Amino acid sequence: MTLASIAWRYLWSRPLVTLLTLAGVVLGSALICAVLTLRRESEKTFLAEAGLFDIVVGAKGSPLQLVLSSIYHLDIPTGNIAYTEYEAIAKDRQVRAAIPIGLGDNYRGYRIVGTTPEFFKLQKRGLGSQAPVDLFSIAEGTLFQKDFEAVLGSEVARLSGMGIGGTFAGAHGLVAVAGSAVHNEFPYRVVGVLASTGTSADRAVYTTLASVWKVHDSEEASHAALFSEPEMDDEPVDENFAFFAQAAEKQRVREVTAVLVQLHTAGRRLWFADEINTGTNAMAAIPINEMLRLYRQILAPMQRTLLAVAYLVVVVASLSILATLYQSAERRRRDIAILRALGARRFEVFALVLLESKLLAILGVAGGWLVGHGAIALMAQELRERTGLSIAPWTIDQSELLALGIVLAVGIVAGVVPAVLAYRREPLRDLGSI
Amino acid sequence: MPEAPSELIHLRDVRRRLGVSGGKTVEFALADFRVEPRQRIALTGPSGCGKSTLLNIVSGLARPDSGEVRILGTDVARLAPGTADRFRGRHIGFVYQSFNLLEPFSALENVVLGMRFGGTIPRHDRAPRARHLLEGVGLGHRLHSRPARLSVGERQRVAIARAVAGRPEILLADEPTGALDPATADAVFQLLLSVCEGEGCTLLLVTHDLELASRLPTQVDCRGYVTAGGNP
Numbered sequence: 251m252t253l254a255s256i257a258w259r260y261l262w263s264r265p266l267v268t269l270l271t272l273a274g275v276v277l278g279s280a281l282i283c284a285v286l287t288l289r290r291e292s293e294k295t296f297l298a299e300a301g302l303f304d305i306v307v308g309a310k311g312s313p314l315q316l317v318l319s320s321i322y323h324l325d326i327p328t329g330n331i332a333y334t335e336y337e338a339i340a341k342d343r344q345v346r347a348a349i350p351i352g353l354g355d356n357y358r359g360y361r362i363v364g365t366t367p368e369f370f371k372l373q374k375r376g377l378g379s380q381a382p383v384d385l386f387s388i389a390e391g392t393l394f395q396k397d398f399e400a401v402l403g404s405e406v407a408r409l410s411g412m413g414i415g416g417t418f419a420g421a422h423g424l425v426a427v428a429g430s431a432v433h434n435e436f437p438y439r440v441v442g443v444l445a446s447t448g449t450s451a452d453r454a455v456y457t458t459l460a461s462v463w464k465v466h467d468s469e470e471a472s473h474a475a476l477f478s479e480p481e482m483d484d485e486p487v488d489e490n491f492a493f494f495a496q497a498a499e500k501q502r503v504r505e506v507t508a509v510l511v512q513l514h515t516a517g518r519r520l521w522f523a524d525e526i527n528t529g530t531n532a533m534a535a536i537p538i539n540e541m542l543r544l545y546r547q548i549l550a551p552m553q554r555t556l557l558a559v560a561y562l563v564v565v566v567a568s569l570s571i572l573a574t575l576y577q578s579a580e581r582r583r584r585d586i587a588i589l590r591a592l593g594a595r596r597f598e599v600f601a602l603v604l605l606e607s608k609l610l611a612i613l614g615v616a617g618g619w620l621v622g623h624g625a626i627a628l629m630a631q632e633l634r635e636r637t638g639l640s641i642a643p644w645t646i647d648q649s650e651l652l653a654l655g656i657v658l659a660v661g662i663v664a665g666v667v668p669a670v671l672a673y674r675r676e677p678l679r680d681l682g683s684i
Numbered sequence: 685m686p687e688a689p690s691e692l693i694h695l696r697d698v699r700r701r702l703g704v705s706g707g708k709t710v711e712f713a714l715a716d717f718r719v720e721p722r723q724r725i726a727l728t729g730p731s732g733c734g735k736s737t738l739l740n741i742v743s744g745l746a747r748p749d750s751g752e753v754r755i756l757g758t759d760v761a762r763l764a765p766g767t768a769d770r771f772r773g774r775h776i777g778f779v780y781q782s783f784n785l786l787e788p789f790s791a792l793e794n795v796v797l798g799m800r801f802g803g804t805i806p807r808h809d810r811a812p813r814a815r816h817l818l819e820g821v822g823l824g825h826r827l828h829s830r831p832a833r834l835s836v837g838e839r840q841r842v843a844i845a846r847a848v849a850g851r852p853e854i855l856l857a858d859e860p861t862g863a864l865d866p867a868t869a870d871a872v873f874q875l876l877l878s879v880c881e882g883e884g885c886t887l888l889l890v891t892h893d894l895e896l897a898s899r900l901p902t903q904v905d906c907r908g909y910v911t912a913g914g915n916p
Contacts, residue, residue: 251796263788588784591745593773593801595766678745681784
């Protein structure tokens with residue numbers, strides 16, 4: 251019978267106390283694992299996606315809002331810019347690719363993004379000497395060729411159950427709201443489904459820019475007619491015609507919501523953004539900078555707070571180990587004295603008590619890792635659907651290993667005090683006689 | 685070459701301070717105490733006379749303030765603590781009035797634990813030997829029972845099996861029948877003697893029961909071992 255097996259038996263001789271103590275360590279470790287995994291994976295996904303584009307150009311406003319709305323489909327856009335702004339950017343010699351996007355409607359909460367076929371030719375910059383990698387590929391069907399043909403992101407296709415040939419109508423606005431106007435007069439037909447990319451593109455519906463304009467033109471003309479309807483009785487007929495002509499003219503000033511830009515050289519981001527910001531009416535934002543700022547200013551402190559709470563739980567759990575083993579050692583004075591009488595050395599009873607804390611800590615950390623990552627795995631699908639975050643729940647990195655190592659060490663150290671007490675105790679006092 | 689000692693146990697000029705009572709120092713003192721191999725000795729005397737202290741000193745659980753405690757020729761009073769623990773595990777077995785079995789472990793495991801720290805029985809022989817001993821004391825059918833599920837008589841039989849499991853030369857028994865009814869006490873006493881005989885142990889048995897003591901070949905009256913005198 252090894253010391254470890256003796257320690258194991260003692261641990262489970264009081265199952266409820268052991269389980270409760272263990273639960274504390276599991277909870278603390280699980281929290282740490284979950285927070286670290288979420289931080290790592292969200293950083294990886296968010297920042298990787300932000301890094302796909304060097305610059306985003308849109309209407310003046312909040313740069314972060316522009317980035318979130320145009321890349322992540324998470325916020326409302328800052329407004330629109332003239333199509334001519336896009337044309338000017340596309341012609342710039344520093345620009346490798348400039349993709350216009352137009353937003354305005356949604357299908358079941360998934361944004362309908364008007365763009366050009368060039369969007370699907372985007373490539374991710376290779377690291378070092380690596381060749382660029384295609385971002386998108388078609389899983390089924392083809393790309394859109396004509397207006398009101400739609401290509402679905404993989405999540406949209408999966409969750410809507412819509413396949414090639416399916417038709418749908420967009421609803422007004424960027425989020426699904428009950429009662430919002432549905433543009434039944436402009437049905438879309440699904441011609442393709444994108445392969446999963448693990449990015450927000452999985453949660454979008456793509457169509458031609460002109461499709462978005464046409465829906466929008468009709469909408470604005472209706473609004474204009476509705477809210478500025480002239481008094482027919484008093485005004486001459488030709489002035490009514492003039493009103494509609496004016497509205498139609500207004501629509502001919504084409505707009506886009508944003509332009510996603512890849513430069514030939516990423517190092518030119520700052521200069522290029524500066525040129526846009528000072529030389530045009532538009533605003534340029536550098537996605538990676540905005541996302542890093544978001545992380546550092548908002549998410550990082552929140553994550554640090556969560557981590558602090560998790561470590562606090564670990565400390566409480568360790569104190570609980572200490573209390574359990576101390577109480578256990580006190581209750582087991584007689585047993586420890588018997589073991590000494592049977593020939594166990596002081597060091598062996600010290601090791602025995604320490605082994606109990608070690609077993610508790612190992613079980614707690616292993617259980618915590620399983621629970622923490624299991625919870626992330628359960629949430630992964632929902633997170634992906636809601637935010638586009640593609641999380642690999644069962645990965646582990648050095649920071650997590652280090653954190654779990656600290657938990658393990660703290661748990662084991664918690665056993666030192668009761669172990670020392672057992673070490674120092676004279677068996678004679680606890681044996682009664684002999 | 686030094687001559688091998690004829691005594692298994694030899695205490696000489698042993699003194700141990702036990703505390704203070706009524707303003708006087710209470711002390712255990714024993715000038716000379718010898719036990720030959722395979723002797724069966726009953727230690728008798730009133731409570732507090734020093735019977736248990738004698739056993740504690742022999743076992744090495746209590747160290748004398750002065751004097752020699754030679755067991756098998758080794759002065760255990762001068763051994764380093766860890767070595768003394770191992771020595772005890774190898775050469776001395778215990779039977780207690782209150783059985784002192786380890787509750788989380790079965791009867792079989794308790795007996796195996798009796799061999800765990802002495803190191804006299806190879807690891808792979810421990811379980812078979814424990815089984816053999818338990819069968820020998822009539823508990824072949826209770827091998828896997830926890831102490832709480834055994835009767836007091838059965839518990840003491842497990843304790844006897846555990847005490848001799850490591851093949852100790854010396855068996856120390858402190859009131860081994862004190863917690864048992866007369867019929868069970870008699871059976872346990874017979875078993876103790878029989879196991880002791882079978883294993884070739886020397887027995888030092890503390891008892892208040894003079895009738896029980898008289899059934900052993902040697903009786904030692906411990907009155908006078910503990911005295912109160914002198915200022916603390």
